[in-house]
Amino acid sequence: MTTCSRHPENKASLQCRLCSDACCDECTMRLGLCSRCWYKALVVVVVVMVIVSYTAWYALL
Ligand SMILES: [Zn+2]
Numbered sequence: 040m041t042t043c044s045r046h047p048e049n050k051a052s053l054q055c056r057l058c059s060d061a062c063c064d065e066c067t068m069r070l071g072l073c074s075r076c077w078y079k080a081l082v083v084v085v086v087v088m089v090i091v092s093y094t095a096w097y098a099l100l
């Protein structure tokens with residue numbers, strides 16, 4: 040049986056898609072990512088959105 044990498048008392052319900060860490064229900068976020076990778080993905084999305092909005096803004100001027 041695989042256990043969660045952060046909660047050794049919990050059974051792992053899935054593997055993170057990015058870092059393939061074993062996650063239990065407590066640390067699994069949306070899209071099958073562990074919470075660490077989920078926040079990383081969130082930061083990437085925010086940065087991309089900022090770059091895209093800057094590009095759109097300069098295209099308008
Ligand atoms: Zn992960």
Ligand SMILES: [Zn+2]
Pocket residue numbers: 043044045046049062063064065066
């Ligand atoms: Zn866990």
